[in-house]
Amino acid sequence: MLEQDIERVLFSEEELDKRVSEIAAEINRDYAGKEPMLISVLRGSFVFMADLTRKIEVPCTIDFMSVSSYGKGTTSSGQVQITKDLSDDIEGKDIIVVEDILDSGNTLSYLLELLRARKPASMKLCTLLDKPDRRVKEVHVDYSGFTIPDEFVVGYGLDYAEKYRNLPYIGILKPRVYGGEG
Ligand SMILES: O=P(O)(O)OC[C@H]1O[C@H](OP(=O)(O)OP(=O)(O)O)[C@H](O)[C@@H]1O
Numbered sequence: 198m199l200e201q202d203i204e205r206v207l208f209s210e211e212e213l214d215k216r217v218s219e220i221a222a223e224i225n226r227d228y229a230g231k232e233p234m235l236i237s238v239l240r241g242s243f244v245f246m247a248d249l250t251r252k253i254e255v256p257c258t259i260d261f262m263s264v265s266s267y268g269k270g271t272t273s274s275g276q277v278q279i280t281k282d283l284s285d286d287i288e289g290k291d292i293i294v295v296e297d298i299l300d301s302g303n304t305l306s307y308l309l310e311l312l313r314a315r316k317p318a319s320m321k322l323c324t325l326l327d328k329p330d331r332r333v334k335e336v337h338v339d340y341s342g343f344t345i346p347d348e349f350v351v352g353y354g355l356d357y358a359e360k361y362r363n364l365p366y367i368g369i370l371k372p373r374v375y376g377g378e379g
């Protein structure tokens with residue numbers, strides 16, 4: 198049973214829904230009269246992206262990019278691999294990069310630099326979770342859902358070794374699952 202691997206729930210389905218609505222309201226206000234392009238960083242952000250997008254009321258487009266740097270561990274390898282690039286051109290567009298979590302910052306510092314070089318009209322970062330204690334690369338955040346402690350979290354799109362993405366809440370994984378203490 199998946200539930201047995203969860204130490205405690207950090208954010209319930211209801212809390213996530215409320216916070217996602219608040220972020221969407223900020224974006225709706227900031228992008229009034231514009232047509233942003235939301236870029237989902239796969240795979241982790243797919244659930245957040247789907248929920249956020251349905252609460253966006255300004256006209257928008259979406260695209261997906263897939264990157265990976267964690268493999269089967271709980272610490273960043275530091276090697277960011279692009280496994281799928283965007284389908285569309287972003288030059289001159291107002292883009293919003295949608296991420297599930299900002300942790301070491303390795304993924305986003307690499308990705309944002311790469312996207313900036315493609316000359317979007319503007320670029321903002323929207324991350325559901327921010328784990329500042331683990332940061333090794335500085336990244337500027339425009340929209341942040343929750344600041345979290347230095348714990349490995351799963352659910353609502355976030356995985357450990359590709360599992361638990363289907364949990365409707367965000368929970369702290371028991372350290373014994375990944376061979377840590379406890
Ligand atoms: O700030 P960082 O330390 O780089 O960590 C954050 C990134 O790591 C995870 O992706 P992962 O590489 O595990 O791929 P996934 O999205 O497919 O799970 C997560 O979804 C973020 O993209």
Ligand code: HPA
Pocket residue numbers: 267298300301348349350351355356357
């Ligand atoms: O805490 C985390 N959980 C899942 N994936 C992650 N990628 C970076 N940090 C995390």
Ligand SMILES: [Mg+2]
Pocket residue numbers: 241267355356357
């Ligand atoms: Mg992952």
